[in-house]
């Protein structure tokens with residue numbers, strides 16, 4: 001069936017893409033949403049899947065389910081492999097074939113990918129934490145290592161197996177380091193009843209001289225103290241120079257024997273940015289006007305991590321959910337304004353603040369960049385807000401029940417090692 005309605009293609013069912021669709025679908029337009037996954041991922045809880053606290057399905061929501069009542073929204077499961085902005089057409093790889101789709105307006109919201117800053121050895125051996133697939137790979141790895149460690153007699157090798165290095169002093173690094181420590185030392189080790197106790201060593205390495213750079217000094221210091229009181233070792237002011245199969249080497253030559261390096265030290269714009277043929281900004285991000293239109297292209301907008309736009313202080317906006325969502329809403333509004341011959345609005349960010357959790361009863365929060373919270377109260381605030389934020393009533397209930405269970409029992413039920421190889425039949 002053909003229609004005369006404007007056709008808007010949105011690439012990416014992440015936070016930015018969904019914000020566009022949520023506002024646009026009430027208008028007289030046809031929307032095609034494309035993603036290479038058939039689900040939306042709630043990234044703030046990825047580390048909890050990697051550390052066995054939550055099941056993948058509890059932080060993912062099927063895209064078709066979100067828009068099942070909206071007749072003007074179609075979904076295409078596929079990977080965008082080319083954009084032809086001058087022909088207003090994109091190419092999508094789907095079901096083993098390629099498909100071309102035309103648009104009146106295009107929105108790029110494909111987020112970011114891990115940035116290894118050109119360090120091949122880290123890229124080869126490090127574990128990422130950017131999507132659900134990454135978390136399952138990491139979860140399998142740490143559970144298998146624990147099983148191996150329990151049968152390893154050589155104490156040096158056993159220590160390497162139970163040493164984990166997390167790189168990056170941002171919220172994801174802190175959350176992951178804390179959760180890994182708790183998983184090994186409060187959950188797995190309790191189930192190991194041999195003579196030699198298994199204790200994990202978790203080391204958080206940050207190249208700059210502080211954790212949580214955008215936070216006030218007091219909260220940064222409190223975050224470090226809370227991590228250390230949990231048992232995590234914090235190394236500041238040293239970058240990782242190299243990773244080999246069973247060791248990490250820091251810039252000053254310090255060697256940490258380990259099989260596990262989790263890299264959360266930076267992201268760059270998704271490779272889709274390069275498909276536009278425009279000059280990209282720092283970190284492979286797409287330069288956009290304050291209206292969120294891609295500079296140098298007609299009828300192409302972008303939202304979220306992939307965009308590069310400066311705030312009042314001359315810094316690029318942070319790659320966080322609230323920025324992606326507010327940009328997505330503005331993109332929808334501006335497309336509607338253009339369709340109604342009205343002027344477009346400019347991006348004004350409403351900053352709701354920042355927060356990071358560190359482990360049981362430990363967190364820091366800076367709501368609305370006004371109040372400094374730390375410890376138990378910040379932790380409860382973090383839990384409550386993330387529950388509200390999570391998509392789907394059933395997911396919220398499941399996650400809440402899991403959290404209460406974990407808190408009361410120290411148990412982590414999602415500790416299944418799923419081998420990736422095809423099982424033998426019979």
Ligand SMILES: Cc1cc2nc3c(=O)[nH]c(=O)nc-3n(C[C@H](O)[C@H](O)[C@H](O)COP(=O)(O)OP(=O)(O)OC[C@H]3O[C@@H](n4cnc5c(N)ncnc54)[C@H](O)[C@@H]3O)c2cc1C
Pocket residue numbers: 011012013014015016017034035036037039040041043044045046047078079080081109110111112129130131171172270272303304305306319320321322324
């Ligand atoms: C582990 C982790 C924890 C985080 N914690 C927080 C937090 O606590 N608070 C916070 O504010 N931010 C957090 N973030 C950052 C936050 O996730 C991002 O800022 C946000 O997701 C950006 O939204 P987006 O729409 O730009 O991209 P995304 O939400 O990443 O969505 C991009 C979508 O595009 C799809 N896609 C990519 N390429 C293609 C392609 N070629 N074809 C089709 N589809 C494609 C992807 O599958 C994905 O669904 C975290 C990020 C990570 C990785």
